[in-house]
Amino acid sequence: MGFFFTLVALVVTLGLTWRYLGSYMEAVFNGRVHWLAWIERPVYRMLGTSPEQEQTWKRYAGAMVVFTFVSLVFTYVIIRIQGSLPLNPQHLGAVGSALDFNTSASFVTNTNWQNYGGETTMSYFSQIGALTVQQFVSPAVGISAAMVLVRGFSRRKSPTIGNFWVDMTRCLFYVLLPIAFVFGIIFVGEGAVQTLAGTASFHDVLNNVSQTIARGPIGFMETIKQLGTNGGGFLNANSATPFENPTGLTNFLSFWLLLSIPVALTYTFGKMVGSIKHGFALLAVVIILFGVWVGYTANAEHQNNPAVAKAGIVATVGNTEGKEVRFGDTSSALFGVASTSTSTGSADSAYDSFTPIGGMGLLTGMMMGEVTPGGTGTGLYTLLIYAILAVFIGGLMIGRTPEYLGKKIQAKEVKLAGLGSLVMPMVVLILTAIAVSLVVGRAGPENAGPHGFTEILYGLTSQGNNNGSAFGGLTGNTPFYNIVGAIDMLLGRFGVMIPALALGGVLAEKDVVPESLGTFRTDNGMFVGLTIGVILIIGGLTFFPAIALGPVVEQLSHLRFF
Amino acid sequence: MLVHLRRSLILAVICLVFFGFVYAFAGTGVSQLLFKSQADGSLTANGSTLIGQPWNLTKCPGHSLGSCVFQGRPDDLGPYSDTEKNNPSPAGHPGDDPLVLNGVAGESGATNLGPKSAELVKYTKDLVKYWHARGVNPTPDLVTTSGSGYDPDISQQDALVQIPMVAKATGISSSKLRALVVSETHPAQWGFLGAQYIDVLQLNEGLAALK
Numbered sequence: 001m002g003f004f005f006t007l008v009a010l011v012v013t014l015g016l017t018w019r020y021l022g023s024y025m026e027a028v029f030n031g032r033v034h035w036l037a038w039i040e041r042p043v044y045r046m047l048g049t050s051p052e053q054e055q056t057w058k059r060y061a062g063a064m065v066v067f068t069f070v071s072l073v074f075t076y077v078i079i080r081i082q083g084s085l086p087l088n089p090q091h092l093g094a095v096g097s098a099l100d101f102n103t104s105a106s107f108v109t110n111t112n113w114q115n116y117g118g119e120t121t122m123s124y125f126s127q128i129g130a131l132t133v134q135q136f137v138s139p140a141v142g143i144s145a146a147m148v149l150v151r152g153f154s155r156r157k158s159p160t161i162g163n164f165w166v167d168m169t170r171c172l173f174y175v176l177l178p179i180a181f182v183f184g185i186i187f188v189g190e191g192a193v194q195t196l197a198g199t200a201s202f203h204d205v206l207n208n209v210s211q212t213i214a215r216g217p218i219g220f221m222e223t224i225k226q227l228g229t230n231g232g233g234f235l236n237a238n239s240a241t242p243f244e245n246p247t248g249l250t251n252f253l254s255f256w257l258l259l260s261i262p263v264a265l266t267y268t269f270g271k272m273v274g275s276i277k278h279g280f281a282l283l284a285v286v287i288i289l290f291g292v293w294v295g296y297t298a299n300a301e302h303q304n305n306p307a308v309a310k311a312g313i314v315a316t317v318g319n320t321e322g323k324e325v326r327f328g329d330t331s332s333a334l335f336g337v338a339s340t341s342t343s344t345g346s347a348d349s350a351y352d353s354f355t356p357i358g359g360m361g362l363l364t365g366m367m368m369g370e371v372t373p374g375g376t377g378t379g380l381y382t383l384l385i386y387a388i389l390a391v392f393i394g395g396l397m398i399g400r401t402p403e404y405l406g407k408k409i410q411a412k413e414v415k416l417a418g419l420g421s422l423v424m425p426m427v428v429l430i431l432t433a434i435a436v437s438l439v440v441g442r443a444g445p446e447n448a449g450p451h452g453f454t455e456i457l458y459g460l461t462s463q464g465n466n467n468g469s470a471f472g473g474l475t476g477n478t479p480f481y482n483i484v485g486a487i488d489m490l491l492g493r494f495g496v497m498i499p500a501l502a503l504g505g506v507l508a509e510k511d512v513v514p515e516s517l518g519t520f521r522t523d524n525g526m527f528v529g530l531t532i533g534v535i536l537i538i539g540g541l542t543f544f545p546a547i548a549l550g551p552v553v554e555q556l557s558h559l560r561f562f
Numbered sequence: 563m564l565v566h567l568r569r570s571l572i573l574a575v576i577c578l579v580f581f582g583f584v585y586a587f588a589g590t591g592v593s594q595l596l597f598k599s600q601a602d603g604s605l606t607a608n609g610s611t612l613i614g615q616p617w618n619l620t621k622c623p624g625h626s627l628g629s630c631v632f633q634g635r636p637d638d639l640g641p642y643s644d645t646e647k648n649n650p651s652p653a654g655h656p657g658d659d660p661l662v663l664n665g666v667a668g669e670s671g672a673t674n675l676g677p678k679s680a681e682l683v684k685y686t687k688d689l690v691k692y693w694h695a696r697g698v699n700p701t702p703d704l705v706t707t708s709g710s711g712y713d714p715d716i717s718q719q720d721a722l723v724q725i726p727m728v729a730k731a732t733g734i735s736s737s738k739l740r741a742l743v744v745s746e747t748h749p750a751q752w753g754f755l756g757a758q759y760i761d762v763l764q765l766n767e768g769l770a771a772l773k
Contacts, residue, residue, distance in 0.1 A: 001754075002750050002753070002754040002755070002756075002757070003754075005753075005754035006754055006755060009754070009755075043573075043576060046572050046576065047569045047572055047573060048565075048568075048569065049569065062563070062566055063566045063569070063570075066563070066566040066567055066570050067566070067569075067570040067573065067574075069570075070567070070570035070571055070574050071570075071574055074574050074578065117670075117671065119670065128582045128583060128585075128586040129578055129582040129583065130582075132581065132582055132585065132586060133577050133578055133581045133582040136577065136581040136585075137577050137581070165569055165573065168573065169573075172577070172580075172581065177580075177581070177585070180585075181585070181588075181589065184589050184593075185589075185592060185593070185596065185597075188589075188593040188596075188597050188600055188601050189596065189597045189600060190600070191600045191604055191612055192600070193600075193601060193602070193603045194589055194590050194593035194594070194601040195590065195593075195594070195601055195602055195603070196590055197602070200602070200603055200605060200610070202605065202607075202608070202609055204608040204609050204615060204763075205608065206608055206620070206631065206766050206767070206770055207615060207616070207617050207619070207620040207631065207766075208619075208620065208621070209609075209615050209616055209619075211609055211613070211615060213603060213610060213613055214670075215602075215603050217586045217589065217590055219589070219593060219601070220585060220586060220589035220590075220593075221586075224581075224585075235670050235710075236670045236671045237670035237671050237672060237709055237710040237711060240670070240672070240708065240709030240710040241670045241710040241712075242612035242613065242710065242712075242713075242714055243603065243612060243613075246604075246612055247751055247755075247756065248750055248751035248752075248755030248756025248757070249751050249752070249755050251755065251756055252755050252756075304702075305677050305702070305706065306677045306678060307675075307677055307678065307679060307682040307683045307686055308686055308702055308705060308706060310683050310686070310687075311683060311686035311687045311689075311690050311705065312687075312690055313686070313690065313700065313701075313702055313705055317701075317702060317703075317717075319677065320702040320703050320706045321673070321675070321677070321682065321706040321707065322672045322673065322674070322706075322707070322708065322709050323706075323708065323709055324708050324709050324710060324713050324715070325635070325703060325708070325713055325715040325716055325717055325720075325757065325759045326713075326715050326756050326757060326759045327756050327757065328756060328757035331755075331756055331757070332709075347709070348709060349672075349709040350672030350673070350674055350709045352672070352674040352675070352676060353672060353673065353674060353675060353676065353677065353682075354677075355677050356676075356677065356678070446674055446675070447674075447675065447676040447679050448679070448680075449678070451676035451678060451679070471674070472671065472672060472674040473674035473675070473676070554676075554678060557678070
């Protein structure tokens with residue numbers, strides 16, 4: 001019953017977020033919000049740019065790639081020399097080069113895959129100056145890229161599609177900073193730790209135990225970690241630890257925060273293209289797929305854990321292995337689905353210990369390309385790529401040149417959309433095939449059999465989709481997985497983002513075709529169904545064989561599916 | 563290209579200052595001002611109420627180790643160490659070592675064992691044996707480890723099934739213990755967020771007061 005009310009509360013709060021955050025972001029990116037102009041203008045002056053200086057999509061993409069590369073170098077260097085930097089009360093040494101490369105690539109691509117345990121690897125300087133900074137910057141890059149594609153639809157015959165530096169500045173200061181800061185205070189009030197004082201030690205006279213506990217500036221990193229769909233926590237066990245996620249309320253706020261921007265962006269899209277109905281159609285696609293995945297995964301996790309049953313305990317409260325008492329099994333499943341349907345990848349429970357089909361719910365959330373609702377910005381542009389494919393297929397069925405929002409979808413657009421939707425599965429499947437064919441790759445998994453295969457597949461799917469969640473049994477801190485993972489993340493990021501930017505540029509140059517009786521409607525139930533079909537068919541056809549070898553085999557060897 | 567590079571460097575420095583240091587320091591300042599106790603880790607004289615502790619090695623004169631207190635979930639230094647011949651070292655146990663006894667802070671983490679894992683079956687069977695030897699019919703929480711590796715909480719049911727063990731070792735009547743367990747139970751936050759729970763440290767502090 002509690003879970004039912006949690007879902008109701010989530011729907012209500014997300015509905016309000018969709019409406020009001022969505023319309024606020026539209027105003028921000030169209031330059032109608034000025035309450036931080038005293039910061040915004042000096043930033044433009046220092047950068048030597050202004051909102052009037054617009055860029056073509058190629059210049060925009062160039063700026064984005066160069067900026068990401070510079071961020072990568074900054075992050076890499078800070079982590080590499082942390083031993084000589086201040087704010088290091090635990091005197092942690094430099095991080096190895098392969099692990100550092102993987103971590104830097106991970107944080108600049110909004111992945112936040114972690115091959116290290118935060119509390120024993122990263123100094124406060126690295127956590128603050130390298131990792132938290134990228135947790136602001138990388139979602140802003142994603143949202144800026146989405147704005148380019150949205151402008152592709154909203155502009156007519158325009159050679160330019162906005163200014164990267166202006167979009168970044170606005171997103172960082174007006175959207176991410178205030179929300180993360182306000183909720184940071186709430187998180188700390190609930191019990192999340194926020195201190196620079198180093199570890200705490202004490203002796204308990206009741207059981208004669210001495211403990212030393214890792215602490216740090218955790219609470220405020222926590223909110224931007226969720227809000228920016230980053231997912232990389234301060235502590236190794238992420239949101240399962242009470243210092244990151246102390247109560248039922250912070251758990252709720254976590255999955256609300258990580259869903260808020262991706263959901264609200266569908267409203268922003270609708271408002272920018274002048275048809276909220278089109279934004280709502282995309283939201284409907286998200287709600288239907290997300291709802292089915294939550295129901296399915298929560299049901300799977302409400303089952304008994306087979307290992308516990310085998311030991312003679314007939315559970316009444318679901319799969320408790322790897323889950324925290326204060327959250328319970330269904331809320332943990334909801335957190336997992338929210339985290340893997342966006343590009344967050346944070347975890348309030350051990351996903352590796354989910355039932356096989358529960359884990360499959362998380363894995364397939366990522367395999368759909370993270371569009372339900374996907375990451376900050378990345379979700380919207382990937383969803384729009386699927387929408388373009390849907391109108392193309394719809395157009396083929398009725399024999400007309402397809403249009404979306406009055407823009408003709410022709411060969412060039414379909415090629416770019418095809419590229420954007422196929423790069424990720426290709427990268428993921430090829431790298432998985434390489435990993436399972438090599439001894440160094442097969443050395444990774446902790447669990448045996450199909451579950452071990454799922455650990456590898458999950459790890460590379462997660463990195464390829466810039467998600468960052470893990471089946472934690474995979475030992476990722478090896479030269480092989482560090483390098484392969486970094487390649488996976490960078491290809492998965494730019495392989496989708498650059499085609500999306502190109503699409504924005506190509507579409508912005510086009511004029512709008514007036515709507516006629518024969519126009520294929522793109523704001524009704526038929527279109528929603530068609531888009532869902534395209535997402536499921538592309539995701540299903542490409543990944544079904546791999547899933548069959550992993551979670552499906554594992555579950556069937558347990559003799560029943562549910 | 564050069565202009566991109568120059569702007570990238572400037573923006574990266576601005577971000578380092580603003581979203582790194584200003585954000586973290588302002589956040590720490592506000593937190594320390596408004597919620598000092600929480601920001602420092604909810605520390606009490608006997609430890610943090612948010613970090614679980616091993617209770618299985620508590621000395622109980624005349625009774626087996628750990629039977630005179632309520633125990634938390636078998637995270638790491640929990641009953642696992644007892645099943646392996648009273649060895650308090652976390653080495654050889656599933657998962658990481660979140661809290662090294664008398665040492666430096668370790669990592670949080672789960673066992674990450676899959677639901678079909680033979681290892682998990684073995685550990686679970688060991689734990690069932692551990693509890694049966696103490697006259698306790700364990701609930702699933704008491705034979706599975708948590709996500710963080712130091713879950714500070716148990717459910718009300720997890721505490722109730724331990725009452726016969728605690729009553730026998732402490733001599734406190736079952737009805738008094740039951741009343742203690744009920745009074746220490748926190749309902750789900752706002753009635754529906756998460757699940758009801760008992761903080762094991764607070765429960766044992768209440769128990770010490772009864773003694």
